[in-house]
Amino acid sequence: MDRAAFCCGEPELDAFFRDHALDHHVGHKARVTVGLYDGELVGFYWLIAQSFPLNKVSAEAEQQFAHLGATPCVYLGMLGTQQGRQGNGIGKTLMLHAMRQTLSIAERLGVYALTLEAINERRARQYEQWGFAYCVEGALDMYIALPTMRKAGLTPLA
Template identity: 30%
Template sequence: MDRGILRIQPLATTHDRLGFSCGVPALDRYLREQAGQDARRRVAAPFVATTDGVRVIGFYTLSATSIELSDIPPAQARKLPRYPRLPATLLGRLATDLSVRGTGLGRVLLVDAITRAVRSEIASFTMVLDAKDESAASFCAREGFIRLPGTPIRFVRRMDDLAAVVGAP
């Protein structure tokens, strides 16, 4: 990573996405071709990391979703009302450029996403994280998310737990 100031901001037209490569072509393509449209249509909120304000070196997306009560692991479902579905926040995509891989940016992006999610005034019971493959899955597990059985490879972690992680009330 170069020594500029790391900024994580909503994706804007001034951000250069063309050179971004995380090793997963579908994610690179998403950032190049789809993320801007998703933002304009309010389907997902993409956030990008830069050190020069321009070249994207990492990104993630947040959107509202819901999760079935029966999908929540018993240990995380204590004292919940019997609503059939619960509000959740989807961290749909998370990727760092290969040039900065392993430098801590993945975790920084994850903490930034958690911070934005717990700050929201709209209730969300849990964060949902979809992993692309087993390698991404081990990243999610290391970060304290609980894997749900079945496919896609999906992880969850309660928002009150995440709030404590980032020191939010």
């Protein structure tokens, strides 16, 4: 897999994937998942465990996890699709995989939501269409609670 050739058009994401993704994955700093199509790299995302401040997710989370002082979440750090493949549903497929991976993680430990920070307002609107809600009005931090994923018919990965 040629990580050096990956380009999604967002310099920060491209640099991470080319220069740091392997080290993060091997060092268990993040779990990096790649998307392949006919052996060609078409996209990636990474996940980590996260403790989110109680008052930054939802009133439900604040009530449910008050005893912990934080909301346990899975954080989607980055998601990128190869520039020539954008607009073909690859990003959405990767997002659905990340959601299903989050549901799988929730089978083994306490998790309230999948969280992310949208790279810009346009992406935030797209994530909102996919069921994400804003953590704080006016910010790009977003979350999708597990019940919302399940209600959409998503199931854990096998």
